[in-house]
Amino acid sequence: MNLKFLASTIVVACVAMSQAASDKVVGFYPYWSQYSQFYPKDIRYNTVTDIHYVGLLPAEDGSLAFADENDAENFKTLAQMSKDNNVKLIVSVGGMEAEGNLKAIASSDETLSSFVSNVSSWISENGGDGIELDWQNVTSEDKEAYGKMVNALVDGLSGSIVTAVVYPSAGMDAYDTEALNRTAYVDVFMADQMTEESSEVVPNQSASYVKSTLDQVSGAGIQSDKLVPIIFMYGKTFAGAQGLGTSHQGVGSGNEGYVSYAELMGKFDAPDYKVTFDEASQSEVAVSKDETIVFMGIPSVKAVAQQVKNDGMAGVAVYDLSQDHHEPIVSLLVTLGLELRPGVDFKPKKK
Structure with a gap:
């Protein structure tokens, strides 16, 4: 047998498997979308492989209810x-x-068993393919309980998808990485970098920030092929600022400074803003005479998708589906799809 040929074949196969694995595009659909008149019929299903519905609230006794x-x-x-x-x-x-x-649920074997059973029954009765565990503000003291819950869900929901979301900005010491590596994939949520408390404008999210966060998570022991970074589909506005590194007078227009990506594209139709891509951070910035907006646009989202593909990660998620632009040429979901799912036709269906 030609060992050199065999070795090269294995390498090629591994690369192909790695690239093939990076095809997941997850869209978050929060329950409050209804209040902005964005409904299930408005989702462009061909742009996503998975939808995460937010969500269900657990009670201390392990029962479940809609958040709304x-x-x-x-x-x-x-x-x-x-x-x-x-x-x-x-x-x-x-x-x-x-x-x-x-x-409280994880602290009792009986309640945890009931919780897993309730999750299974809820999915069977209401629909869906699995669950995402969203345990926020987890601390190192919770590590054992966290791992216990993840393992119980994976073991008890056979045939269903089990995922989890992690918040690395608070540190990775609280997470049981062995348990997380048993899940189908792990969503990585990054805290906003730019806040009203920041004295100078920095990117809110950027491809370089995403990379450093993913390095932190994989460095803690979570397999790279499990990782799904969450991209924000909103910008943040800061009155009086004149670009990155400049001071500001606080948040500007929108919902406490938040403006959806779709709204931003409408703003930029007018000549009031100069929109540029900052190579250093790999993020977008828009400047007018009154404010600066930091956001993730097509170049930065494309850079994240390419990194995910090159590193063999599971895919990319967006938060949230209601905030993307409906036109394919400026859609961030389509941008991701062209990189991760090039065989898909993203042209809108004729009505």
Whole structure:
């Protein structure tokens, strides 16, 4: 046998497997989308492979409920349309201020068993392909309980997808990486870099920031092929600033300075803004006479997708689906798809 040929064949196969694995495009769909008149029918299902619905709240006894019961009918539609379009639907369990209940559940074997059973029953009754554990503000004291819950979900939800989201800005010491490596994939959430408390404008999120965060997570022991970085589909505005490194007078227009990517593209139709790509950080910045906006646009999102593909990671997620632009030529979802899923036709369907 030609060992040199065999070795080269294995290398080629491994590279191909690595590249093939980087094809996941996850879109977050929070329950509050209904209040901005964005519904399941408005999702462009051909642009995503998975949808994460936010979400379900756990009670101390392990029971589950919609974070907003008014969204129950929307979820039924979402489940059916996801199924019809061959898109995996993952239900996020936990979220803000749920860490106390999750800790209480994990502290009792009986309650944890009931919780896993309730999750399984909920999916069977309501639809979906699995769950995402969203245990926020986890501390090193919670590490054993966290790992116990992840393992219980993986073992108890056979046939369903189990994922988790991590928040590395608070440190990785709290996470049981062995347990996380048993999940289907791990979403990596990055805190905003730019806040009103920042004295000078810096990128809110950038391709370089994403890379350093992913390096932190993989360095803690989570397999690279499990990682899915979450890209923000919003910009942040700062009044009085005149570009990166300049001072500001606080947040500007929008919801406390937040402006969706789709809204930004509308703003930039006018000649009031000069939009540039900052090579150093690999992020976008827009400057007018009144404000500076920092955001992730096509060049920076493309850079993240290329990194994910080159490093054999699982894919990229966006937060959230309602904030993308509907036109393919400026869509961030299409930008990701062209890199990670080049065989897909992203042209809008004729009505």
